[in-house]
Amino acid sequence: MTGESHHQSAATIYIDGRWRPAESGAEFDVLNPADGSALGTAADGSEADARAAVDAAAAAFASWSGTTAYERATCLERAHTLMLERAEDLARLMTSEQGKPLKAARNEVRYAADFLSWYAEEAKRVYGATIPSSRAGHRFLTMRQPVGVVAAITPWNYPISMITRKVAPALAAGCTVVLKPAEQTPLCAAAVFQVLHDAGVPAGVVNLVTTSDPGPVGDVLLDSEAVRKLTFTGSTDVGRTLNAKAARTVKRVSLELGGHAPFLVFGDADPRHAAKGLGLVKFLNTGQACICPNRVFVQRELMDDFLDVLVQRVTAMKAGSGMDKDVSIGPLIDEASMAKMQRQVKNAVEHGAKVLTGGERLTDPQLQGGQFFAPTVLTGVTPQMDIYYEETFGPIAPVVAFDDEEEAIAMANDTTYGLAAYVYTQNLSRALRVTEALRFGIVGINDINPTSAAAPFGGTKHSGLGREGGPQGIDEYLDTKLVGISL
Structure with a gap:
């Protein structure tokens, strides 16, 4: 399947390496904000689709987190190359679906590809440490390990770069991902996932659920014990709500919220x-x-x-x-x-x-x-x-x-x-x-x-938690494990 082939159909849900319609068969229209015309339809995912996506990501986690950093980096580099090869098609799709001028859309695609390249390199820079112990015959060391399944929720205003800014460091760290894109821009998300699929990201490692009603899908992601990390870009009001719901299962949370x-x-x-x-x-x-x-x-x-x-x-x-x-x-x-x-x-x-x-x-x-x-x-x-x-x-x-x-x-x-x-x-x-x-x-x-892509992006106060981009961006997807060894 090429990057363009499924745009007019409603098979915009991608789970366990396969494109498919929503389990219910429901669809919704995707509109061009410049003239109100219909661009196509997207699969209208529900709780059932979200649960299937989480199950696929959880099942794929053991094998993906067990790959070497070099294998993960190779996947991301291939995705970087493919995204640049398809840059013009992606930019035109973005302008049609989101509305920004074509020049700005082209800039965004390049920016999005930068995250794939940057985190391909950062995958190989996930270092642990040795720590002096006060006891003779005793050693400390630390390991950095992936947090687990990541739920990513992205906005419509930067519908391609906000996906790679989250997915690239998550994959580099060894995490698996379920993405719920904004309901206004599902076709851009599907095109990015086609790039990841064609780059050889294994089945179940990245999963996409498009929906016109984010609430029920979001609740499945937030309530799931299997999901250990939430990353969200969007409004401060929604971010507060998601943060409160994520607290019930004590998920790691990073939020990039409103600005003033x-x-x-x-x-x-x-x-x-x-x-x-x-x-x-x-x-x-x-x-x-x-x-x-x-x-x-x-x-x-x-x-x-x-x-x-x-x-x-x-x-x-x-x-x-x-x-x-x-x-x-x-x-x-x-x-x-x-x-x-x-x-x-x-x-x-x-x-x-x-x-x-x-x-x-x-x-x-x-x-x-x-x-x-x-x-x-x-x-x-x-x-x-x-x-x-x-x-x-x-x-x-x-x-x-x-x-x-x-x-x-x-x-x-x-x-x-x-x-x-x-x-x-x-x-x-x-x-x-x-x-x-x-x-x-x-x-x-x-x-x-x-x-x-090389610099940390994020805010203080009601503008969010955590940083995206730079070396700090991959830290959001890694836990530190302390190992004590008696000799």
């Missing part, structure tokens, strides 16, 4: 450079990324110059189908996202904010079938407005003036979230001072892309 990133622009920054950076990262994936800036704090003396450039750039952004060459703003994922954008702008304006550009749904004839919201810049934003504390997850940039460094840090930290933050300044001392004071897991200094 501050973007700090100090008076000594180049306003053009800062505004260009903000435009690129704020409207990345139509603002539907957890590291997108949610609050833009600009030192008062730079405000006019900064806004001039920002509004000019944002007004020039073209919305439309991601397949169109000049488009930089794709559709929002669904009607609920659209309603949130409209509510946040209305609330802000009612409380005194000013819309400099955008602020409304786009209803041009060629956009009417999709969920398109105009890229928006708001000024005069205050803590009385919903957008000041709520994660937006859309193409709205709220801009707030500040007077000094102390005030900027206090406003930036005034959130329960703690994922990403950005600092624009030419002053090295200030850059380090502010970075150390920001309570966030990731800080970009004059940098809008502080991410890489």
Whole structure:
């Protein structure tokens, strides 16, 4: 079976090395958010499918965890090669199913493949240690061993890279996996699993359950004693619920949750450079990324110059189908996202904010079938407005003036979230001072892309637990065993 062959059918459930429909035979439509058209159908998995997937992963664990790190690395390297060979097909599928511009989809596929390559190498770097003992004739050593079956739950906004960011380190560590992808993007997940299948990952090692109703499938994964680890990327509200349910069976948990990133622009920054950076990262994936800036704090003396450039750039952004060459703003994922954008702008304006550009749904004839919201810049934003504390997850940039460094840090930290933050300044001392004071897991200094497969990604506070990427990423899938030896 090729990567494309099952996309139109509903055989998107992959268990024990075989593609199949849902046990119930149920299916659901997969829609293109740019125009509302149907792309195909996916198998609508239920509790029965989830149980079968867990059983397959549990049965495969002994043999997979017993393979050498070099064998596991070879599998992941083959998957890396195949993903790059299929990059264009995967990117086009992603743009159709998720909506992001094709250029961004191509970048994501490369990023996704990076995780396969990186963890192929990290598989061989899982080291133990010897520890001096206080007793003569006695030795201590440690072993790092896979935690067991992993339940992975991934989001729709990065429907390919969020899978490899979890599956690659899990497989490298010797774990087996059951994945439940977002109901909006099951076809991307199926295409990734086709890559893994074709790369020779043994039957039962990776299993996929697509479903339109995540609750019952998630409950099976969380209630199962066989599942020893949960890894989830998604909203903070859902993450809290999953964390509480995972506690009943004392699973290892890693959570990559919502963000409310501050973007700090100090008076000594180049306003053009800062505004260009903000435009690129704020409207990345139509603002539907957890590291997108949610609050833009600009030192008062730079405000006019900064806004001039920002509004000019944002007004020039073209919305439309991601397949169109000049488009930089794709559709929002669904009607609920659209309603949130409209509510946040209305609330802000009612409380005194000013819309400099955008602020409304786009209803041009060629956009009417999709969920398109105009890229928006708001000024005069205050803590009385919903957008000041709520994660937006859309193409709205709220801009707030500040007077000094102390005030900027206090406003930036005034959130329960703690994922990403950005600092624009030419002053090295200030850059380090502010970075150390920001309570966030990731800080970009004059940098809008502080991410890489080789670097740890994750947040503090309500933005999550654990890290993905880098050497830390594989630690989430390994237990440490202490061995004491009397000679």
